[in-house]
Amino acid sequence: MVSMDSNVSQYMAQLGFLPVGENHTNSGPHGDFKIDVEPPRAERSRLFSDLKLLHTEEVSRLHHECEHEARTLDIGRSELVKASEANNEWLSGTEAMLSLTNQADSQRETQWETDRMSLETLLDDAQAAQEQVAHSFKKLDAIKQKMEAARQRQIASIERVGLGTHSLAHSIESAAASTGAIPSHDSSTGTPSLLEEYYDRKGDVGVIRESLLELERDYHGGLSGRDLSKYKGEILLLSDHEYESAYRSKRDKLEQALLQAEGDVDALCRDLTKTGQLDPHSRLSYRFWETAPTPARSPTPVSHGPKFDPDIVCQINGVRTSCFPDTGAGANYMSPACAKKYGVEIDKTRTSYVKVANGGKIKSVGSVVVQLGFMNEATLHPVEFVVLPKCRQKPIFGSPFLSLTKTLTRYRHRITRILRNAISCRVQYLGAPRQLVYGTLDGNAVLALPDTGSDVMLLSSAYVARHGLTVDPAASHQRMLDYADGSSSRTSGMVHGLQWRYGDSLDEIYSADFYVLDDLQCDVLLSYDFLEATQAYTAHENAFLDVDEADVLDDCDSLCTVVLRPEISTKLKLRNLFSKSKGPTNEELQALDASTSTGSRPLNDQTWSERRRRLLQRKEDNESAALRLPPSDRQATLARFKKQWEIDWIALMCQQPLEMQQADGAGTSS
Known part of the structure; x- marks a missing residue:
């Protein structure tokens, strides 16, 4: 039990508060007490003023202690200045001795050797003095850290005293306003308020x-x-x-x-x-306190506790570094300072423009290729990074690299979480999206952008208008967002309580609130906290789509229809997958016809499942093989593998067992 100061105990007893028995196991800010008899109002005011005076004296005492520490720091600085002056005197004496040694060298060879040895001794003394100065600097840094710790303790002490004052004032005000007995501790159970x-x-x-x-x-x-x-x-x-x-x-x-x-x-x-x-x-x-208490209705299935950032520790050109996995980035990015740190020269002939979430553009400085290896893994990969003038301190892994290396799915152990000590909201959207997740938002099929670099859930104003959603424009539901190019803007409001489902799932429904951003470059953006809380990359892996920049359709609903409605025609599927407004080429149609020429009759469950397993395994093998190629050849090889794989996949879907087709049709109609 925390014991009260004698003066505080005396005043609280005079205020009508009596200590509770020793059988209590919990304590409040100023110990355990209960209200016995309410004192007169004038006496209570006087005693409460005395209690505030005690609080002021405690704060003053802590202030004097800080001043004493500051004086100690000044004394240390003075000693450091004296040590520096002594060092300068040693250096001056050394230079004078060198001059005398040079003059005596021509006269006496033996004397010169003796003087040289004396000079070496003086140089050693000077070096020792310099090391002592460096040690003094370290001690000064330690003193600064202690001062900072003392300041933090002082702030914490002031907050505790302030909280106690707030609690006591609240109790007194409640007692004054009440006409009956004042509720206090339960003396029978010893439970604190x-x-x-x-x-x-x-x-x-x-x-x-x-x-x-x-x-x-x-x-x-x-x-x-x-x-x-x-x-x-x-x-x-x-x-x-x-x-x-x-x-x-x-x-x-x-x-x-x-x-x-x-x-x-x-x-x-x-x-x-x-x-x-x-x-x-x-x-x-x-x-x-840093934030107001959380309201009873949770807007998302995400904790309102501390904010964490995903982090990947790896080796880049032999340098241990932390990288940021960002599924909202269309490529890998780093700053010019990082490129210099890793000792690589920037290829300034490969420049491009990168779009951010609000439509702004950043011109890249160029690109670099580095040798990258994950921690506790022996394999090194040649990886290309786009160099941006305004980029976060850590290198950024984009969605294509994360998908290719399966870092978000099979090898999630590579990712750790670190506490983020910041209050601003970030949206790290960079470039065209390379991975989307399909699902339904309040019953409307949609392709959303999963962005592990975003702190908030977002809807575009165009999507809100298209679906007639109601926006709450209250100032408390607006947030200032920071973008990757250093700019910022404010959201226009919030849409409350939208129901999100991954893929065509009917079981798991997540309720979420979305901020509305006027110039958002996608319809729906899912935040890192939401993706982690819903286990998106493990429990709903099949809802994610890897797309090329050319595969992003102007009308995303058509691609979503391709995924959610398996009964539409094969040619329409192929047209949407390749994102060509004029339809697939003759070569693509011939390849599809060749894949389905053996007949498109439904297969039995066992045969169809085995072919599906082999096709998925072939996709993984192709991606692993492409990862070992140089960056210049990797994209073309992946594109060739992807095109043939999608043709084979569509052909397999046409031979889906009848039971699965009926189940899919029922899910779509519902």
Whole structure:
């Protein structure tokens, strides 16, 4: 049990609060107490003023401690200046000794040798002095870190005192407004009030978040230290795999604890809001906490806890680095600074324009080809990156590379999650989409863009107008979005409670709120949090479509119809898959006829399933073979493989067993 300060205990006793028995196991911000007798109003006001004075004195004491630390820092700086001056004197003496040695060299050879040895001794002393100065700089940095830690502790202390004041003031105001007995602790059970428990859990949330940030700092600092030790040839106590495993284990435990604490805070907030004990939109709530409590209705199946970014650790030209997997990017991208870091020369003859989510364009600097290998994997891949002048610090893996390497599906262990300490909303849409996911949104078939680089769910204003959706234009439902080119814009509102289904699934339905963006370059955009919460890449892998830039139709509903309605004609399927407004070429039709010349009668289940398995395996083998080719030959080979594979796939769909065709027809009609 947390013991109260004697002065605080005295004033709270005079206010009518009595300590609770020792059988309590929980405590509030200022200890456990209950209200016995309500004191007179004037006496209560005077005592409450004295309590505020105690709070002010505590803050003043903490301020004086910080001033003392600042004076200590100034003294350290003065000592550092003196050390630097002494070092300069040593250097001056060294230069003078060198001059004397040169003059005496022509007169006495033996004396010159003696002076030379003395000079070497002085040089060693000077080097030692320089190392001492460097050590002093390190000590100064350590002092700065301690100062920052002290400042954070001071802020936390002030917040705790402020929260206690807020809780006590709320209790006193409730007592003054009540005409009957004031509800307090249940003396029979020893259960603390919900308000105290709410603030306790809020404090736990802040502590866990700080622990996560500290873990991330220690992890990346440890990576730098390990790289330095490897460079020096030192023996590491832990292997790379053991180091990563230990980090992931600690991070997972903290994330689980944070999600649990966030859930407790949300539940307590709803209970307190219903009883009128807490206003989630009050100024005090925003003063001490980062965000207002979560409303009772969750707009998406995504946690309202901390924000995380996906991260892939790999080796680029032998340099260990972190990369960002972005399914909303049509290619791989990096900044000129990254290209310089990896020691590659930019090919400035290969420039292009890249479109961002709001329609803006960025002109690329050029492109580079690097040797890339995933961690704990021996294979190296030649990978091409487009160099953008305004690009995030990490290299970006686009959708084609992620699909080709199966990083989002079969090899998801390559992806880790790191805490993102930011409050802005990003939409990292770059270039033409290369992967879409089909599904239904409120019963309307749609091709959506899955964007792991986006923090929000988006609809285009054109899609909203086309389907007659109702937009809530309230300011609280508008967000400022940051784009990959450094620009930003504000959404125009929100559409609430839309029902999303992956593919033609009838079982799993997800309710989500979407922000509306006027110039969005696609109809529907799904955020990273939504994709992760719904396990899109594992549970709904079959709903994803890999497309080329030329395959994106002006009318996406036609392609969606191809996927959702298997009974339409084979030629229309082929026309939409190849995205040619004038239809397939004669060669393509002849290839399709050759594939179906053996007869398009339905096969039995076993034969059809075996052919389907072989066809899917052939696709994987072709992609793996293309991955080993140089980047210049890779795209053409993939396009050739893809065209023939799609023809064979359509032919197989025409021979689908009758039971499956009837089931598909029933799903479509429903």
